[in-house]
Amino acid sequence: MAQNSSLSGLGRNDDGRLRTFVILVVVSIVLLTLACRPETKPVFDAAQGAASVVTAPVRAVGNVVTMPFRGLGNVIGNLTAPEETLSELRDQNEQLIAENALLREQALAAERLEALLELQSTNKLTSTGARVISGAVDSATSTITIDKGSTSGLEVGMPVTDSLGLVGQISECNPTTSVVRLITDERSGVAALVQESRAQGQAEGASDGSLRLTLVPSDQKVELGDIVVTSGLGGVFPKGLPLGIVTSVNRGDGELYQTIIMRPVALTTPFEEVLVVTDITDDQHATAEEADAAQRQDANAQANAAQSPEDGDDGGADGGADGQ
Amino acid sequence: MMIVNDQNQRLRRLVILALVCAVLQLILAPVLVIGAGHPNFCLVFAIVASFPGGGVAPLWAAFLAGLFFDLTATSPVGLMALLLVLASFALNPQDRDRLVEEPARCLRDSAFAVLAVELIYQLMLLVIFPGPSIADVLFLRWLPSSLWDWMCLVPFVVVLSRPTTDVLTLGGGKKNLTGKRYKL
Numbered sequence: 378m379a380q381n382s383s384l385s386g387l388g389r390n391d392d393g394r395l396r397t398f399v400i401l402v403v404v405s406i407v408l409l410t411l412a413c414r415p416e417t418k419p420v421f422d423a424a425q426g427a428a429s430v431v432t433a434p435v436r437a438v439g440n441v442v443t444m445p446f447r448g449l450g451n452v453i454g455n456l457t458a459p460e461e462t463l464s465e466l467r468d469q470n471e472q473l474i475a476e477n478a479l480l481r482e483q484a485l486a487a488e489r490l491e492a493l494l495e496l497q498s499t500n501k502l503t504s505t506g507a508r509v510i511s512g513a514v515d516s517a518t519s520t521i522t523i524d525k526g527s528t529s530g531l532e533v534g535m536p537v538t539d540s541l542g543l544v545g546q547i548s549e550c551n552p553t554t555s556v557v558r559l560i561t562d563e564r565s566g567v568a569a570l571v572q573e574s575r576a577q578g579q580a581e582g583a584s585d586g587s588l589r590l591t592l593v594p595s596d597q598k599v600e601l602g603d604i605v606v607t608s609g610l611g612g613v614f615p616k617g618l619p620l621g622i623v624t625s626v627n628r629g630d631g632e633l634y635q636t637i638i639m640r641p642v643a644l645t646t647p648f649e650e651v652l653v654v655t656d657i658t659d660d661q662h663a664t665a666e667e668a669d670a671a672q673r674q675d676a677n678a679q680a681n682a683a684q685s686p687e688d689g690d691d692g693g694a695d696g697g698a699d700g701q
Numbered sequence: 702m703m704i705v706n707d708q709n710q711r712l713r714r715l716v717i718l719a720l721v722c723a724v725l726q727l728i729l730a731p732v733l734v735i736g737a738g739h740p741n742f743c744l745v746f747a748i749v750a751s752f753p754g755g756g757v758a759p760l761w762a763a764f765l766a767g768l769f770f771d772l773t774a775t776s777p778v779g780l781m782a783l784l785l786v787l788a789s790f791a792l793n794p795q796d797r798d799r800l801v802e803e804p805a806r807c808l809r810d811s812a813f814a815v816l817a818v819e820l821i822y823q824l825m826l827l828v829i830f831p832g833p834s835i836a837d838v839l840f841l842r843w844l845p846s847s848l849w850d851w852m853c854l855v856p857f858v859v860v861l862s863r864p865t866t867d868v869l870t871l872g873g874g875k876k877n878l879t880g881k882r883y884k885l
Contacts (some may be wrong), residue, residue, distance in 0.1 A: 395755040408779030421778045428772035439728025455785035512731035563832040584837035
């Protein structure tokens with residue numbers, strides 16, 4: 378008679394289970410401690426990089442498989458659409474069917490040209506194309522994973538754009554994949570300026586997917602709808618790349634800086650291809666005049682703060698600087 | 702009465718469930734977003750694996766699932782592994798087959814476990830990587846992530862708690878009249 382209780386699972390008693398529990402807890406704490414120590418962190422970063430490379434094929438397949446489901450959010454809106462809207466959509470559908478045939482031909486041509494895109498520069502950028510193979514798998518960060526890494530010449534810190542504007546910056550570079558920290562991540566910071574008024578500041582990410590333009594003094598003119606672009610200060614991002622559109626400006630009484638909220642220009646729709654900027658030419662850095670303007674802006678803000686010290690002690694920064 | 706050893710079968714099912722959750726974590730989790738919250742299928746797996754009991758296997762499953770999450774995410778290695786081992790043990794300290802005996806309580810307890818694990822995880826990340834406000838962490842990450850986790854977990858618990866199901870019955874086959882999970 379083969380008598381072996383299934384309830385005992387692997388045949389361990391309660392003491393064995395408790396012992397295993399304690400061992401696993403201790404091992405986890407040791408791993409966590411080592412992963413947080415600067416001396417041993419590179420080892421764990423390498424392990425995470427290796428895991429990223431190993432799982433890249435699965436993510437890439439998943440990215441293709443889940444593509445049709447990314448528009449599920451629209452389904453709810455369609456269910457509640459009025460008849461007038463539906464009728465209009467039917468008419469549009471007929472037009473789109475006709476256009477679709479033409480576009481299909483153009484898409485085939487685009488696929489052939491895509492190979493050449495790697496050698497091209499967009500907006501005078503020296504860049505290489507890459508495909509997005511995955512979004513963030515955890516809720517702690519806003520990142521994407523692309524299908525190129527150090528073997529393609531990519532490095533940590535390189536800016537990443539799509540056809541609309543700046544997307545983010547490479548934060549991890551593995552041999553065949555790279556992790557891009559999006560500009561909407563809270564730890565992102567990009568030197569920026571308002572295109573109309575040339576007011577300089579720093580664009581920072583927020584949890585709700587918007588951007589905050591910080592360090593813009595209250596005396597600078599910023600209007601709703603203004604376009605904010607990279608300033609090129611700091612030398613990390615090329616200047617002139619669209620970042621966001623101002624959706625809210627709040628000038629508090631006595632506040633040294635304005636509270637400005639932006640809607641990102643890029644990242645608003647699912648994107649599949651990105652460009653990694655591999656080199657920045659001299660004319661894509663901020664000019665000496667622009668750097669001087671940033672310093673004057675900060676100096677004026679500091680002077681205003683000194684004149685009215687009771688207004689607040691927000692401190693200052695050098696007109697915002699690119700950061701990782 | 703002849704009691705059949707279903708230990709290998711249980712382990713095989715555990716491995717299959719682990720593979721399913723791993724694939725879902727890599728493929729589906731990045732796509733499902735509410736606020737800034739994503740589902741954590743490794744947490745779902747660890748909880749589901751803990752309910753049927755089975756000695757040390759659920760603890761190892763939780764640890765390995767946590768390590769897998771840590772390696773594929775950007776969080777510090779060991780954090781999710783620690784939380785999942787704690788949750789696995791807390792959900793079934795007496796090593797009973799809770800999935801068959803008390804499925805309703807499993808659902809309730811899993812909700813508490815999800816909320817607790819996600820809260821501690823988010824707060825730990827806030828300590829390690831300061832930046833977001835506590836309100837953002839709570840309302841844009843913790844609550845949406847917990848909601849996702851529980852929504853993804855319920856189908857697993859419901860399906861696996863059915864005593865006659867043939868699919869991935871971690872609870873271990875059919876019950877006899879005495880309620881034991883032995884095949885006669």
